Amino acid sequence: MYTIRQPKKIIFGKNSCCQFSYPENTLVITSSGAISRGWIDYLKIKNYEVFDSVESNPSMNTVTKILSKFTHNYSSIIGIGGGSSLDVAKYVAFKLKKPKILIPTTFGSGSEVTRISVLKIDGKKISFHADELLADVAIVDPFFLNSASDKVIKNSAIDACAQCSEAYDSKLANTFTKFLCLKAFNILENAILSNNLSNLAYGSMLSGLGFGNSSTTLGHALSYVFSNEGYSHGHALAFTTTIAHQFNNSQFYKRFKDLVFKLDFEPIQLTQNLSEAANLIQFDRKHLDYNPKIVSNYDIVKMLQTINSQKIFP
Numbered sequence: 001m002y003t004i005r006q007p008k009k010i011i012f013g014k015n016s017c018c019q020f021s022y023p024e025n026t027l028v029i030t031s032s033g034a035i036s037r038g039w040i041d042y043l044k045i046k047n048y049e050v051f052d053s054v055e056s057n058p059s060m061n062t063v064t065k066i067l068s069k070f071t072h073n074y075s076s077i078i079g080i081g082g083g084s085s086l087d088v089a090k091y092v093a094f095k096l097k098k099p100k101i102l103i104p105t106t107f108g109s110g111s112e113v114t115r116i117s118v119l120k121i122d123g124k125k126i127s128f129h130a131d132e133l134l135a136d137v138a139i140v141d142p143f144f145l146n147s148a149s150d151k152v153i154k155n156s157a158i159d160a161c162a163q164c165s166e167a168y169d170s171k172l173a174n175t176f177t178k179f180l181c182l183k184a185f186n187i188l189e190n191a192i193l194s195n196n197l198s199n200l201a202y203g204s205m206l207s208g209l210g211f212g213n214s215s216t217t218l219g220h221a222l223s224y225v226f227s228n229e230g231y232s233h234g235h236a237l238a239f240t241t242t243i244a245h246q247f248n249n250s251q252f253y254k255r256f257k258d259l260v261f262k263l264d265f266e267p268i269q270l271t272q273n274l275s276e277a278a279n280l281i282q283f284d285r286k287h288l289d290y291n292p293k294i295v296s297n298y299d300i301v302k303m304l305q306t307i308n309s310q311k312i313f314p
């Protein structure tokens with residue numbers, strides 16, 4: 001038996017965002033640059049307020065700040081931006097018990113279709129999982145690919161690939177999520193290898209639906225200590241998911257590694273004490289309990305050492 005959870009409505013298609021009838025009296029949550037890039041004008045929403053200071057790897061303090069500053073009785077919350085903006089918008093809407101409309105502008109996190117919000121508390125990333133975090137409407141409009149930088153596209157693409165390949169191997173996977181995850185990986189891999197990224201939005205949406213109904217695993221668990229040291233999510237996953245796939249003997253190991261190589265990521269280096277990092281990673285049971293293999297502290301330290309030695313790509 002399995003249950004599939006997804007937004008009440010998913011709208012996909014180029015320019016779908018500017019054809020949707022948005023409710024009035026909304027709070028728009030996004031990152032800086034959203035207004036200057038013309039995103040808000042593109043939506044053609046009326047009668048709204050904007051919070052446009054969501055940082056990357058956002059913290060729970062940002063949620064608290066929004067809740068204390070924007071006290072009006074809004075009809076709904078619109079989250080537009082990368083995974084960070086969507087994660088904050090989801091949590092704020094959840095706290096306010098308001099409908100949420102989520103619009104990704106980078107295509108990798110899959111946050112618009114998942115029941116997960118990742119926020120930092122005391123400098124550490126925590127992932128919150130609840131059905132109340134699901135969007136009422138997710139609008140996936142590949143239009144935003146036009147304005148994304150190469151760096152953002154590369155980081156998002158590898159995140160989407162990490163998510164669907166980890167989730168395929170997850171103990172929580174079922175035939176339906178495996179179907180979505182494999183399809184997503186094939187689409188994303190093809191897009192990256194052929195330098196034709198127009199399918200990234202579609203692949204990322206399928207990846208979100210797949211991993212959102214199973215779970216990511218060791219690669220994501222290992223990545224957060226690197227995020228804590230300032231690496232972007234995708235950049236960290238390029239290395240942590242590669243080593244995790246090797247550890248798990250994943251069928252995706254070689255294919256994933258080839259994509260990381262093709263996208264040409266700079267090596268990453270963890271400066272904190274590796275045993276302390278391993279202890280911290282072990283707390284992340286939401287990811288590790290569903291990893292196909294049991295992982296010891298010793299295994300984690302060895303994997304972190306391999307990443308630090310930069311010998312993943314000899």
Ligand SMILES: [Zn+2]
Pocket residue numbers: 109159163220233
């Ligand atoms: Zn991710």
